[in-house]
Amino acid sequence: xxxxxxxxxxxxxxxxxxxxxxxxxxxxxxxxxxxxxxxxxxxxxxxxxxxxxxxxxxxxxxxxxxxxxxxxxxxxxxxxxxxxxxxxxxxxxxxxxxxxxxxxxxxxxxxxxxxxxxxxxxxxxxxxxxxxxxxxxxxxxxxxxxxxxxxxxxxxxxxxxxxxxxxxxxxxxxxxxxxxxxxxxxxxxxxxxxxxxxxxxxxxxxxxxxxxxxxxxxxxxxxxxxxxx
Amino acid sequence: xxxxxxxxxxxxxxxxxxxxxxxxxxxxxxxxxxxxxxxxxxxxxxxxxxxxxxxxxxxxxxxxxxxxxxxxxxxxxxxxxxxxxxxxxxxxxxxxxxxxxxxxxxxxxxxxxxxxxxxxxxxxxxxxxxxxxxxxxxxxxxxxxxxxxxxxxxxxxxxxxxxxxxxxxxxxxxxxxxxxxxxxxxxxxxxxxxxxxxxxxxxxxxxxxxxxxxxxxxxxxxxxxxxxxxxxxxxxxxxx
Numbered sequence: 001x002x003x004x005x006x007x008x009x010x011x012x013x014x015x016x017x018x019x020x021x022x023x024x025x026x027x028x029x030x031x032x033x034x035x036x037x038x039x040x041x042x043x044x045x046x047x048x049x050x051x052x053x054x055x056x057x058x059x060x061x062x063x064x065x066x067x068x069x070x071x072x073x074x075x076x077x078x079x080x081x082x083x084x085x086x087x088x089x090x091x092x093x094x095x096x097x098x099x100x101x102x103x104x105x106x107x108x109x110x111x112x113x114x115x116x117x118x119x120x121x122x123x124x125x126x127x128x129x130x131x132x133x134x135x136x137x138x139x140x141x142x143x144x145x146x147x148x149x150x151x152x153x154x155x156x157x158x159x160x161x162x163x164x165x166x167x168x169x170x171x172x173x174x175x176x177x178x179x180x181x182x183x184x185x186x187x188x189x190x191x192x193x194x195x196x197x198x199x200x201x202x203x204x205x206x207x208x209x210x211x212x213x214x215x216x217x218x219x220x221x222x223x224x225x226x227x228x229x
Numbered sequence: 230x231x232x233x234x235x236x237x238x239x240x241x242x243x244x245x246x247x248x249x250x251x252x253x254x255x256x257x258x259x260x261x262x263x264x265x266x267x268x269x270x271x272x273x274x275x276x277x278x279x280x281x282x283x284x285x286x287x288x289x290x291x292x293x294x295x296x297x298x299x300x301x302x303x304x305x306x307x308x309x310x311x312x313x314x315x316x317x318x319x320x321x322x323x324x325x326x327x328x329x330x331x332x333x334x335x336x337x338x339x340x341x342x343x344x345x346x347x348x349x350x351x352x353x354x355x356x357x358x359x360x361x362x363x364x365x366x367x368x369x370x371x372x373x374x375x376x377x378x379x380x381x382x383x384x385x386x387x388x389x390x391x392x393x394x395x396x397x398x399x400x401x402x403x404x405x406x407x408x409x410x411x412x413x414x415x416x417x418x419x420x421x422x423x424x425x426x427x428x429x430x431x432x433x434x435x436x437x438x439x440x441x442x443x444x445x446x447x448x449x450x451x452x453x454x455x456x457x458x459x460x461x462x463x464x465x466x467x468x469x
Contacts, residue, residue, distance in 0.1 A: 055281075129279055130316035130375075134330035134382060135306035144329060148320040227364055 011187060011196040024183035025204060031100045031179070032166045038105025039165065040158075043112025046070060050117055066113065073110035079171050081107055086175040100172050108165050115161060119154035120146060152223045159216035163209045170205075180204060230255045230386060230417055231276060236285035238271050245271045247441035248285070253386075258418045260432035260449075262425070264464060267438040269421045273390050276419065277308045290385070306334065309379030313391040315371040317363035323350070323374055324359040327381045342381070349377040353407050369400030373407050380411075387411065389420040425468060429453055437461045 012018050049066035053059060073081070085103045093099055123146050131141030173182035184197040191197070231253040238246040245268045253259055261269045274280040276287060278294060278301050286295050294304050318326050327349065328342035337345065350356040353373040363371060372392055379387060389408065393401045405427050412418060412431045422428065428435050428449055435452040437445040437460075445452070445461050453469070456462045 124314075124316070126312055126314050126316035127318060130310075130312065130318065131330075132302075133277060133279060133305055133308075133310035133312075134379070135302050135304075135334055136330055137302045140333055144333065145318050145320065225362075227362075 007193055007196040008200075010191055011193060012200060017187065020178075020183050020187075021180065021201070021204070024178055024180040024201075027097065027172070027177060027179040028166070028169050028181075029208075030097055031104060031169045031172060031177075032162075034097075034101035035104030035108055035165055035169070036162050038101060039108030039112045039161070042106060042109030044116055046109060046113035047116035047120065050113065051120060070110045070113050073107055078104070078107050078168055079174060082171060082175060096172075096175065096177050099175070100169070100177060104165060104169060107168075108161060111161050111164075112158065115154055115157045116150070118157075119150035122153050123149045152220070155216060155220050155223065159213060162212060166208055166212070167205060230257075230290060231419075232286075232288040233272075233276070234286040234288070236272070236275060236287065237283045238268075238275055238280055239283045245441055246275070246282075249441075249443055251436070251443060251446075253417065253419065255385075255417055256415055257433045258412050258420065258431050259434050259436060260428040261419065261421045261436045261438060262423065262428060262464075262468075263436075263438035263444075268441045269436075269438045270390055272438065273388050273419060273421050276388055277305050277310055279310070306330075306336070306382055307385045309376075309382060309384035309387040311372070311375050311379055311387065311389045311392045313394050315363075315368070315375045315395075317366075317371055317375055317378070319363050322360050322362055323355070323366075326363070326374065327378045330378075331381055336382070346377070346381055349380055350374075352410075353377055367400060368396045369403045372396065372400075372404045376404075376407055376411070386417040386419065389418065389422065391421050391423070393422065393424055423468070425453070437464065439464075 012021065046066045046069060049060075049062040050070070052063050082100070082103045085099055090099050090102070127145050127149065128138075128141055131145050132138070136144070169179060170181035172179050173185065180201050184201040187197040188194050231251075233249055233251045233253075236246050236249040237244070247268075249268075249272055261272065263269045271280055275282050276289075278287070282295055286293050288294070289304060289308070292299060292304070294301065317323075318329065321329060324343065324346055327346040328337075328339065331337040331342045331345070332339050347356055347359065350359060353376070355370060355373060355377075358366065358370065358374070363374070366374065376387075376392075392408070393404050396404065401424070405424065408418070408420070408427070409431055420427070420432075430449075432449045434446060435449050436443050437452070437456075437458075439460050445456065445458050447455075447457075452461075453465065456465055
């Protein structure tokens with residue numbers, strides 16, 4: 001009992017080490033937050049582009065570009081994407097949070113695009129037909145009928161994507177950023193204690209994702225209002 | 230009112246309509262019957278361009294609506310459509326289902342649309358459902374609301390695509406009742422249906438479609454008592 005307490009004390013409290021974790025947590029949250037926003041934005045746009053068709057039903061150029069983007073991003077490791085951005089495309093940029101947010105945002109966008117697309121396709125075709133038959137145009141029907149219904153089925157996998165995103169930011173240590181994982185990693189070698197710092201941050205990651213899923217579950221319940229019989 | 234000229238429609242290699250010609254006059258109740266796969270639903274869906282014809286023309290109120298320069302959304306405001314599977318907007322209350330199009334298309338103010346919707350709901354006996362969501366209604370109720378939703382646009386013609394085919398048998402009557410009332414009010418109607426009783430009672434003309442063409446057209450009286458083509462005779466012997 002005594003030693004567990006000593007380990008925890010050494011890993012988190014001694015010499016104000018909790019401040020380092022807090023800073024690391026800040027980096028993790030910052031990158032996750034901006035990446036999620038960017039991911040939603042890019043993903044939604046990419047989803048609609050991928051769904052776009054010409055009058056004769058064939059795919060538009062924009063649709064092909066969106067498909068290529070999704071394919072390439074999903075087909076390559078996030079770590080490699082981060083390294084390419086860091087040491088290649090944005091090598092001159094000094095703002096590491098910006099680089100990481102961009103990388104994860106572009107990465108997440110590809111997954112969000114498929115989630116959004118699936119959600120829209122899952123809405124019964126008759127809903128669009130009914131809207132159009134009343135004289136509403138495609139955009140109006142999308143906005144008032146299709147998207148509100150799609151959103152309900154998009155939300156759970158979208159929450160899943162954000163949870164993955166938060167955890168995936170733990171690779172930013174690769175490019176020298178001091179996020180939660182890197183802080184813990186450095187602590188393990190400093191204190192010759194492998195377990196306590198890592199268990200500590202595992203707990204923090206868990207709390208983060210748990211809070212997120214509770215919030216999403218709440219939102220989901222509210223959106224299910226129209227399903228009540 | 231609606232003139233169909235040499236209407237062809239193909240899905241990939243499957244030719245569904247093979248040169249349909251027809252003229253619908255104001256006030257007529259055209260009932261379209263025929264075996265499944267005969268093209269009757271496709272014919273109906275071509276009338277408001279939910280399906281784009283492969284070739285041929287459709288004229289509505291003196292306008293060739295198959296002309297690509299025509300704003301089809303404007304045209305559809307005057308053509309109500311009722312679907313087999315109701316297609317009520319699941320995310321909206323009954324009231325908002327009815328008022329969405331007139332309000333968003335700026336044809337009525339919100340108050341006007343609501344007042345009008347309540348009047349129409351009363352007509353079909355469902356005014357107490359105004360704040361309910363579609364999921365809480367029976368099939369018959371949904372279809373009556375769907376009819377009201379179309380009527381809220383003050384259409385000049387109403388298209389019905391097998392409006393009772395997805396209903397439990399005991400709910401067919403309530404929907405047909407609303408349609409009969411609508412017919413009596415003078416509405417121009419085109420109805421694809423399997424309800425031969427309705428065709429006989431309400432139709433001014435009955436069309437028999439088979440193999441992508443109108444095979445026979447007659448008054449209900451003649452259509453049922455004196456069918457000409459062997460295909461129709463065979464069809465009627467099976468369904469009556």
